[in-house]
Amino acid sequence: MHDLLLRSCIIKLMDSPYISLYRKYRPQTFAELAGEEHVTKTLVNAIKQGRVSHAYLFAGPRGTGKTSTAKILAKAMNCEKGPTPEPDNTCPSCLEISAGSAVDVLEIDAASNRGIDEIRELRDKVHFAPTRGRYKVYIIDEVHMLTTEAFNALLKMLEEPPAHAIFVLATTEPHKVLPTILSRCQRFDFRRIGTSDIIRRLEHIAESEGIEIDQGALVLIASHSQGSLRDAISDIDQLMAYCGKTITMDDVAGALGLVPYEQLADFADLIVECRPADALRMIAGLVDSGQDLREFVGGLLGHFRNLFVIKSTGAEDILDLPEEHLSRLRNQADAISVPALDHALALLSEAHNEMRFSSNPRLALEVVTVKVVRSGGAEAVEERHQRKSRKEEAAAKMPAERVKAKAAGAGGKETEAKVAEAGVPQGTGTAGNGEEAVVKTPAERADAETRPAEMAPAAGAREKAGGKGADSEQEAAEVPEGLSPAKAHRAWKPMLQAVKKRRVPTYSLLLECEPRTRDDVLVLRFNKRAAFHKGEVEKAANMRIVEEAAEEVFGTKVRIECELADEDPAKLEEAPPELLPETDMPSHHIKKVMHEKFGATMVEEITNEE
Ligand SMILES: [Zn+2]
Structure with a gap:
């Protein structure tokens, strides 16, 4: 008796090795396919009307559901209750296809051995009638990897396909597929899956698996997956191994080496508000917490790219981000000038590349931060000082102010020199030194917040007519209203x-x-x-x-x-x-x-x- 129990246990163990979440939650019906409605609708109609083509090309990025769709199509055609756009997933044919053991559904991975033998075998057998179902379905993954010989064999089959054969060619690189093949296929382009679709799918999985996962974590995983549902689900798998059934945003950031959105947005705020000292303090914090700094710069680059898209096109829809992220991006885009943004992107991209080889990523990040602040900030600070000198004519005559005004031009350089010397610069508010020129006092910050337009380089020039009255003053020569030498x-x-x-x-x-x-x-x-x-x-x-x-x-x-x-x-x-x-x-x-x-x-x- 005991023996029997043990045996059944062993058999059970052997029968159900750990199934990855991705396989477990692989979509089983057209309705479950996330975010590819344009594909599924056409296929469903074709099945309903009995007009299924003999050859399809599924093109699109990895993890977007090409193979899953092919398998659902195979089930739809071979289901005992079919052909039907809604296979039952319970009949032997459906179950075999789901398990990958159906003799009539053949999957070939052209990437693994370039497919010569398989295609040859396929060619030899393609004319035999299907063993069990109605159709033989051939799914050839990464079809662009086939050798020329295999391609030619495939082409022959596509020229005169037997009535019972359906070919589904999947590829991530459709431009590498021969035109003669393309012309014989009905093509579907699979798109990257939208963040919100991925989040919805992940929520469903988490609920079914009893995983507690917070919204921030979901957003982070979804955006990290870059439209690949498979990658997103694999991430959840990995996270469960790492932290069990409760997953927080910090877990995600830690385990996947990702940077939480809030961190990036906070840092971007410091840059846009010209607060290099606070930015460097934040870098120190990142170092203390063991953050991968190159990953951080990569995240920043993405953040500034989003700012760039919003600033230059306003096309928020292509960013595919939750509203709270968009609203912060909008505020930052308002506060930074176009040239400053261009410059920031160039600097960050350069730094990101250089950090791969840098033995001191912290220094690299600090230097690029100050440079970015300087490029965006120096302009704004100059404008501010010009405005100030107009507003406070009397005060502008004081020597201290003159020093300040001069620092506005050269301050950025000095600050960077300081950073290089000291690692972390001193706090704000020390009047008359170089840093004063770049770092805002709280009052000035508040001032800048109510007047985001002053980041625009043209602001000072536009106001120059109003400033002409100051020409007679000595200061006017040092800080000319419209066009300074600097x-x-x-x-x-x-x-x-x-x-x-x-x-x-x-x-x-x-x-x-x-x-x-x-x-x-x-x-x-x-x-x-x-x-x-x-x-x-x-x-x-x-x-x-x-x-x-x-x-x-x-x-x-x-x-x-x-x-x-x-x-x-x-x-x-x-x-x-x-x-x-x-x-x-x-x-x-x-x-x-x-x-x-x-x-x-x-x-x-x-x-x-x-
Ligand atoms: Zn079925």
Whole structure:
């Protein structure tokens, strides 16, 4: 008796090895297929009308239900109660197909051995009638991997398929499938499954399995799966092994090395609000908690990509995110300028690549953070200080304020230097140092929150008319209202690119000049020997292009004048050398070296006016 019990137990154990959740919850009916209604509707109609094709191509990313659909189709055609769009899943035929043991349904994985033998065998047997069901269904997965020989054999079968054969070719790379094959198949494109569909499916599984899983965890898993339901379900499997039947967002973040959305959004807030010190503190916290920093930067990159989509297109639907995420993204997109966003994306992407090889990912993250803040923040801080100097005319005359105003231009550099030195910078509020220029006081933060538009680079320029009254003041020379030397230099490279985009010869002419400012005029200063270039640029056709480019970059019309280097240089304002951008022309430093070493004639161009 005991023996018998034991045997049955063993048999039971052997019979039911652990079945992965994905296999267990593989969709068994067309209705259960998540998010591919455009496919299932057509197939259901074809089955109802008895117009099922002999060859289908299921194209789409992995884990989107191609093989599952093929199997449901096989069941629909061979179900004892069929052909029916709703196979019963209880008859022997359905059960065999579900278990993968049906003799009439053959699955071939072209990826594993490129299919030569299978296709040959298939070709030899395809004409025999099905053993049990009505149809022989051949599911060829990753069909693009077949060898040429196998492809040709397949093509022969598709040219004259027996009445009882149905071919389902599945592929993640339809462009690699020969056109002669494509032309013989009815094609269905499987889409990535939407986050909300995946979440719904996961909720169903969790409920059936008695798993407690919070919403944040579900969102995180769903977005990590990038539209692959199979990956999402496998993640749940993995998480159950890791933390049992209660799964929280922190578990998900920890086990899968993912970054919770809130963390990314909080960090992005710090960047958008120009709070580098707080951002670095947060990085320290991430390091303490053992967060994978490269994963974090990857998450940030995704977050800024979402900001980019919202800012530049407003197409929130393609982001496929829950409303609370979207509303935070909207606020951040409002608060950051387009150039700052472009720059942030470029920097983060670069950092993400570099971190793969970096032995000190923390430093890499800190540096990129400060750089990103600087690119988005310096502009805003400059605008703010300009506005301040207008508002507080009296206060602006105080020496401390002048130091501050100067720091607004060069502060970013100083802050970065500090970071490199100290690892983590000091707190906010120390008046007069470089950090003051970038880090907002709480009052300023509140100010910025009510005025998100001031992040836009053009804001200061637009307001310049109102600021002209300050011209007589000494401060006005240091922080000109519309067009500061720093601003002109920063804008120069984008402006060159904007000209190049319109007309390359005009761009070449501009390589011979340097940007300066006089009051609100952008002065293109040509070397004495470049009088020809100056004359060309001054021609109406070229000047129009330059003006257009300037308007694009500055966001407002800018008056432009050309002059030769010896035309009263004393009037021109020089930007501090560290602010000079890299341009396509030799840098100031190179010119300086040229002069010092070789006595080159450009010396008057780099006269330090201090
Ligand atoms: Zn059935």
